[in-house]
Amino acid sequence: MAWMLMLCSGIASIALTNSLLTQKQLLLSFLILSAVTIGYVWLDRSLSFSIKTTIFKRSKRKTWGMIWALFLGVAYGHIRAQDHLNHVLSVDDDGDDFYLIATVVGLVETLAIQKSRPSKLDSTTNDVRSYQRFVVKVIDLQPLSTYLQTKKSQQHANAEAINKRGNSSNKRNAQEQLANSFQIFPSFRPRSPRYIQLKLYDDFVVNTSEVWEFSVRLKKFRNFYNPGSFDYVRYMLSNHLDATGYVRKDVAPVMLSVEPEPLISRIRRGRIDNLTDLFNRLENGALLKTLLLGDRSALKEKDKDLFTRTGTSHLMAISGLHIGIAAGLGAIIAGFVLLLFPTILLIFPRPLFCSFIALPFAIFYAVLAGLSISTQRALTMVICLLAAQLFIRKTGRFNALILTMMIILIIDPLAVLAAGFWFSFGTVAFLILSISSSKGSSITTIKKENAEFDEPMPQPIKTHFLTKVRRALSFSISAQLTILIAMPLLVSPFSAPISYVAPLANFVVIPAVSIFVVPLGIISILASYFSPLLTEVLMKITDFNLTVVVFLLENMDIIFRDIGLSLWYPMVAGEMLALALLVILILLWGKQIPGFAAAIVIWLI
Numbered sequence: 001m002a003w004m005l006m007l008c009s010g011i012a013s014i015a016l017t018n019s020l021l022t023q024k025q026l027l028l029s030f031l032i033l034s035a036v037t038i039g040y041v042w043l044d045r046s047l048s049f050s051i052k053t054t055i056f057k058r059s060k061r062k063t064w065g066m067i068w069a070l071f072l073g074v075a076y077g078h079i080r081a082q083d084h085l086n087h088v089l090s091v092d093d094d095g096d097d098f099y100l101i102a103t104v105v106g107l108v109e110t111l112a113i114q115k116s117r118p119s120k121l122d123s124t125t126n127d128v129r130s131y132q133r134f135v136v137k138v139i140d141l142q143p144l145s146t147y148l149q150t151k152k153s154q155q156h157a158n159a160e161a162i163n164k165r166g167n168s169s170n171k172r173n174a175q176e177q178l179a180n181s182f183q184i185f186p187s188f189r190p191r192s193p194r195y196i197q198l199k200l201y202d203d204f205v206v207n208t209s210e211v212w213e214f215s216v217r218l219k220k221f222r223n224f225y226n227p228g229s230f231d232y233v234r235y236m237l238s239n240h241l242d243a244t245g246y247v248r249k250d251v252a253p254v255m256l257s258v259e260p261e262p263l264i265s266r267i268r269r270g271r272i273d274n275l276t277d278l279f280n281r282l283e284n285g286a287l288l289k290t291l292l293l294g295d296r297s298a299l300k301e302k303d304k305d306l307f308t309r310t311g312t313s314h315l316m317a318i319s320g321l322h323i324g325i326a327a328g329l330g331a332i333i334a335g336f337v338l339l340l341f342p343t344i345l346l347i348f349p350r351p352l353f354c355s356f357i358a359l360p361f362a363i364f365y366a367v368l369a370g371l372s373i374s375t376q377r378a379l380t381m382v383i384c385l386l387a388a389q390l391f392i393r394k395t396g397r398f399n400a401l402i403l404t405m406m407i408i409l410i411i412d413p414l415a416v417l418a419a420g421f422w423f424s425f426g427t428v429a430f431l432i433l434s435i436s437s438s439k440g441s442s443i444t445t446i447k448k449e450n451a452e453f454d455e456p457m458p459q460p461i462k463t464h465f466l467t468k469v470r471r472a473l474s475f476s477i478s479a480q481l482t483i484l485i486a487m488p489l490l491v492s493p494f495s496a497p498i499s500y501v502a503p504l505a506n507f508v509v510i511p512a513v514s515i516f517v518v519p520l521g522i523i524s525i526l527a528s529y530f531s532p533l534l535t536e537v538l539m540k541i542t543d544f545n546l547t548v549v550v551f552l553l554e555n556m557d558i559i560f561r562d563i564g565l566s567l568w569y570p571m572v573a574g575e576m577l578a579l580a581l582l583v584i585l586i587l588l589w590g591k592q593i594p595g596f597a598a599a600i601v602i603w604l605i
Contacts, residue, residue, distance in 0.1 A: 010069065213256055214253050320382075
């Protein structure tokens with residue numbers, strides 16, 4: 001686990017540095033570290049007074065392994081990050097017009113523009129229109145002036161060729177040559193942007209997997225000038241975008257072809273298109289679309305503000321909660337199968353069979369949700385835990401968390417630039433720490449109380465049920481207190497707000513959403529493949545349950561705003577981050593740690 005943690009730390013260093021290491025610097029570091037390692041090994045073997053114990057040898061090997069893992073992580077992260085930065089739009093091209101041939105990837109969002117202007121009667125008239133926002137994968141990109149000049153020269157040259165050839169066959173060949181001259185010949189520049197986010201303010205519609213010819217004006221994304229504002233550059237880089245822009249009318253947009261749509265995109269878009277009409281008829285259709293499928297295109301601003309003010313906006317991102325529920329549904333179905341066919345247990349143990357059925361459910365739902373970054377993190381961790389069950393391996397919670405982090409960072413080192421990466425992994429780590437400390441104390445207490453008994457006494461069914469309910473409530477309260485304690489440290493580097501009502505709202509809403517909204521929603525999505533009537537009935541029940549949840553959130557938000565408690569922006573920076581981390585670890589570990597009372601005072605300050 002130590003070498004994996006060091007590898008992750010090395011890759012994560014790209015989020016803490018203002019400038020990346022060059023290849024020459026990395027090569028020089030590699031040579032120095034190799035020389036130091038070889039020299040140490042030679043001295044260790046040649047000097048007679050070196051300690052030759054097995055424990056010391058193992059510790060030395062472990063130490064050098066951690067050092068090399070850290071270096072490899074730094075080198076890998078910086079090389080991958082530099083490769084991406086090489087494709088970001090340069091300052092010289094900022095604001096220029098380009099000729100673009102590109103493929104539309106991902107979902108096309110249709111967003112509303114609402115402008116307010118005063119009329120002559122001193123009233124406010126709303127001018128509402130919409131635009132499309134989408135991401136394209138670049139095939140050909142060149143300056144618009146170069147393209148227009150080349151096009152004009154080609155037309156002139158081919159026109160002269162047609163005039164010189166008098167017979168019809170030569171004329172026909174010249175016309176074919178003229179037509180072929182405008183086929184797609186990618187002139188992809190080695191360091192040009194690869195993925196661009198575009199806005200289209202015209203009436204025609206673009207769809208996924210279509211290849212279009214555009215005239216665009218590109219912009220280099222930059223941060224806002226207000227101190228402590230949202231880090232827009234890191235957000236765009238974490239989403240692997242190289243530039244932004246909008247479609248112009250210098251060259252009429254033309255759809256050139258339609259490429260085969262990827263299977264994952266086709267599955268997701270098919271469900272969204274199939275359920276859009278049903279979502280439009282529901283009171284909270286836009287929220288359900290976001291909550292279940294991760295499509296925020298129809299989400300209203302008032303809903304976004306409500307979830308932000310109540311600290312429940314994490315519910316709108318497909319994360320561990322949703323993937324875990326999908327895997328849980330698969331495990332429940334596996335349990336029913338075992339009840340009907342108990343002879344399966346003669347071949348497969350119950351945990352193995354349940355994990356085998358739960359894994360496809362988790363993967364399928366992640367595909368429906370679009371495999372966003374948060375979804376990939378949650379799915380990777382679920383796969384690690386289920387794979388441990390499939391291969392009958394025991395794994396600790398921290399081991400699974402670090403393994404998940406390592407896999408994600410190897411696949412996508414730029415994930416460390418996303419605030420959601422630190423929120424999700426930080427929150428899970430603090431929850432594991434809190435659970436581990438509380439479990440340790442409870443196990444000790446139970447052992448002391450029951451030391452005189454050789455076997456546990458059977459409990460009545462009612463007492464057993466009440467015990468489970470009490471444990472569930474205790475765990476939920478402990479989880480919310482852990483998040484409340486740790487959240488200031490997690491959100492401070494990203495200037496994100498904390499809601500005062502968040503602990504109460506999450507304590508009420510997370511169980512409600514986990515039991516009455518998401519499971520029914522997932523079942524209704526699965527039912528849409530074979531029964532539209534059952535889908536509509538289940539989705540209406542889900543919509544009613546979500547209406548109750550929204551009602552509770554609105555009233556809690558009103559109560560807390562009336563007493564002057566809305567959002568809190570914690571500011572912890574520099575050396576205070578280390579002190580805040582120490583204080584939070586002491587608070588989560590419990591009263592048995594010295595300085596617990598002082599930690600409470602420092603946290604409140």
